[in-house]
Amino acid sequence: MTQSPASPSAEPQTAPLWRTVLGYLFDVRVLGVLGQIGFIVVVVFGVKAIGVNFAENAQKLGESQFICRDGTFSYRCAYDFMESESGFDISDTMIDHTNTDPYWRSFAVGVLNTLKVGIFGVILTVFVGTFAGIARLSENWLISKLALWYVELMRNTPLLIQIFFIYFGVILTAPNLDEAIQPLGLPFFLSQRGLNIPSIQFTSSAAIWLAFLVLGIIQFQVLGVILSRREERTGQPSNRFSTGIIAFIIIAALGWFVSGAVSETQGLMVTKGSRIREVNDIENMMLQRTGLNHLDELDSLTEDEIKDFALQVCVLEDSASETNFTSQLRKMGIPYRVRRSDRPDQATERYADEKCDVFAATKSILAAERATLENASGHLIIPIKENPVVWSIPTREGLNMVGGSRMKPEFTALLLALVLFYGGTLAEIVRAGILSVSKGQSEAARALGLNEGQRLQLIVLPQALRVIIPPGIGVALSLAKDTSLGIAIGFPDMYAASYTIMNQSGRVLQMFVMIMLVYMLISLGFSVVLNWYNEKIKLVER
Amino acid sequence: MEFEGPAQSFVDEIIIVENVHKWFGEFEALRGVDLRVKPGEVIVIIGPSGSGKSTFIRCLNRLEEHQEGRIIIDGTELSHDIRNIQEVRREVGMVFQQFNLFPHLTVLDNIALAPINVRNWTRDRAEEIAMKWLTRVGIPEQASKFPGQLSGGQQQRVAIARTLAMQPKILLFDEPTSALDPEMISEVLDVMRDLARSGYTILAVTHEMGFAREVANRIIFMDAGKIVEENNPEDFYNNPKEDRTKLFLSQILHH
Numbered sequence: 001m002t003q004s005p006a007s008p009s010a011e012p013q014t015a016p017l018w019r020t021v022l023g024y025l026f027d028v029r030v031l032g033v034l035g036q037i038g039f040i041v042v043v044v045f046g047v048k049a050i051g052v053n054f055a056e057n058a059q060k061l062g063e064s065q066f067i068c069r070d071g072t073f074s075y076r077c078a079y080d081f082m083e084s085e086s087g088f089d090i091s092d093t094m095i096d097h098t099n100t101d102p103y104w105r106s107f108a109v110g111v112l113n114t115l116k117v118g119i120f121g122v123i124l125t126v127f128v129g130t131f132a133g134i135a136r137l138s139e140n141w142l143i144s145k146l147a148l149w150y151v152e153l154m155r156n157t158p159l160l161i162q163i164f165f166i167y168f169g170v171i172l173t174a175p176n177l178d179e180a181i182q183p184l185g186l187p188f189f190l191s192q193r194g195l196n197i198p199s200i201q202f203t204s205s206a207a208i209w210l211a212f213l214v215l216g217i218i219q220f221q222v223l224g225v226i227l228s229r230r231e232e233r234t235g236q237p238s239n240r241f242s243t244g245i246i247a248f249i250i251i252a253a254l255g256w257f258v259s260g261a262v263s264e265t266q267g268l269m270v271t272k273g274s275r276i277r278e279v280n281d282i283e284n285m286m287l288q289r290t291g292l293n294h295l296d297e298l299d300s301l302t303e304d305e306i307k308d309f310a311l312q313v314c315v316l317e318d319s320a321s322e323t324n325f326t327s328q329l330r331k332m333g334i335p336y337r338v339r340r341s342d343r344p345d346q347a348t349e350r351y352a353d354e355k356c357d358v359f360a361a362t363k364s365i366l367a368a369e370r371a372t373l374e375n376a377s378g379h380l381i382i383p384i385k386e387n388p389v390v391w392s393i394p395t396r397e398g399l400n401m402v403g404g405s406r407m408k409p410e411f412t413a414l415l416l417a418l419v420l421f422y423g424g425t426l427a428e429i430v431r432a433g434i435l436s437v438s439k440g441q442s443e444a445a446r447a448l449g450l451n452e453g454q455r456l457q458l459i460v461l462p463q464a465l466r467v468i469i470p471p472g473i474g475v476a477l478s479l480a481k482d483t484s485l486g487i488a489i490g491f492p493d494m495y496a497a498s499y500t501i502m503n504q505s506g507r508v509l510q511m512f513v514m515i516m517l518v519y520m521l522i523s524l525g526f527s528v529v530l531n532w533y534n535e536k537i538k539l540v541e542r
Numbered sequence: 543m544e545f546e547g548p549a550q551s552f553v554d555e556i557i558i559v560e561n562v563h564k565w566f567g568e569f570e571a572l573r574g575v576d577l578r579v580k581p582g583e584v585i586v587i588i589g590p591s592g593s594g595k596s597t598f599i600r601c602l603n604r605l606e607e608h609q610e611g612r613i614i615i616d617g618t619e620l621s622h623d624i625r626n627i628q629e630v631r632r633e634v635g636m637v638f639q640q641f642n643l644f645p646h647l648t649v650l651d652n653i654a655l656a657p658i659n660v661r662n663w664t665r666d667r668a669e670e671i672a673m674k675w676l677t678r679v680g681i682p683e684q685a686s687k688f689p690g691q692l693s694g695g696q697q698q699r700v701a702i703a704r705t706l707a708m709q710p711k712i713l714l715f716d717e718p719t720s721a722l723d724p725e726m727i728s729e730v731l732d733v734m735r736d737l738a739r740s741g742y743t744i745l746a747v748t749h750e751m752g753f754a755r756e757v758a759n760r761i762i763f764m765d766a767g768k769i770v771e772e773n774n775p776e777d778f779y780n781n782p783k784e785d786r787t788k789l790f791l792s793q794i795l796h797h
Contacts, residue, residue, distance in 0.1 A: 440640050454660075462646050
């Protein structure tokens, strides 16, 4: 309308109806409501279409999909088939699994494998990505160019191809176990059979040692407060930090010996006739057996002779007792051979057949096993010293690797490929985050006398994190979901296990619902943790 | 407001600058600057945009590297030796045009950060001293807020407190009031005036004439990377010698 309200003399005109309606149509409030209604209609029709399709398909699949154990039909019994025997083996398992286990256990093995790759993958990716991102910004020409090439190579080739390349081109072409690649002489062995790495094993006294460590941390805090009070009073600086660290080390060392001395769970079964009454007697036995005066003279014997004289030790597979006992034998300089059994009764059988001189395990196992021997009183269980934590280091033994833990080739390849690929993606995010922190921040840090490490750690990274975290969550989620690509190289992740279950049982629908639910739970789990962190570090602004 | 003075200096000339040249690529930003400053002197540097005045004071704590000539701060020559650079940065504080407070830390943590990490003070001691400086600049009640919650003038005062907590002997001000709203300029200038009177050696790039007339011992006029003229405030403003200075003063005074 052209008339201004300031001119009351003008006649009030009634606008034609179509104009009023048109006027409403262009009202942003009306437009907003119309838009929402339109969207709801689309959603309702979409969901309906999918639902009808789903119901029809379920109908086609037939009632056989939903048969309960008592033979009746019910949608509630959709997952009853999970109780039946799976009938297939899985090559890489974290929990025990045989082909007689039910489907749900096979599925659980797959879920655990997915989680294993996902969690280790995300942790390693954070390190690789942060390092590469910082390296990209390095003033050192070589470092920044290397990081650039790495990022470009990873970003510009498909992940699936990289997984294939690492599996077929790197892991499977690695040498045999007897020529395993050992970088820098460290106890890491890369071979066709995967990667062997050292692992930590805990004996039962670890709990006591852990208590000492907690005590040490508490004392560190308390000492810090006391010393800083004294500092305030006297004005004398008192190296709180180093004093606290030294005290912590002393307490930790004390705890190590105390927990070793107090705990008497580790034992050794020997025959009375061997005349071994404590661990040190083994040395005398060996001297008698070899006819030497001193164990140092072992060098004079041939390798075969040493093999014949070696102490035969029976242990259970993957037991901390083995690592604990053999590390003591090595310290004493006694040659030994280990025979591993899966079950205690197998080990006892070997021991009874005199295949081994001693049987090392926890005292409770030994006591139970001794009772099964014919001549129980002819055998003694002697205590052996134990360390709370023992390093299990992989070593070559004939055609096998023993000790440590082994990462299967498929797992190694998948983990390596995911970490390298997403490390490259994260590197760019980290770089963007660091560049988002204004130059003035770095200048202020330098002007205050902070060194380069402190500048990065205290000023730049905490601010960069705010920019890095949201897209970083996306990287973590992508990585967690892309573990499903493991099926391409035969890694038994959740999808691979489900795929087999689907083929065998025909329950495609049920399995896909489960797969999607689990992926969603994993992703939501990651999101919740990372979003909580993101919320926590947000900047406070006016 | 009365400020505790800086630690005493035992040299005759706390800043010695000899024939300093600085290039940004092809562009020569500083073309042979010479300057000697006694402890406790207050020097105001003025000059047109791009004359190299900011670059010059940024060379004094090695935020920029000079390529020729010598700079000796309190007996330590700035060289490629990282220990000398760190030594100088501990003695020289700097206040920036854009404040450059750390937005992820509270006001108190902003001030205590460097004493804890560079001077290795305990947190308690650093916070106590931080609180003391915050009181001196007049905003102790803002200690637990974040920089983003303060006004520009308050932020700049926090930045000054942060610099002072490191107990510097020399203070560099790089256009400290240029980014402030007019009504906040005086609260920052008041603090600077007090600092000047308590014995700090101060080099300030600023066009605040009132401040310069009141507390400066010398005014330096820079143009095209050189010191064109230096004089006491009275003579500088009333009887400038060089034509370039006259032109510049007429531009800033009659607009």
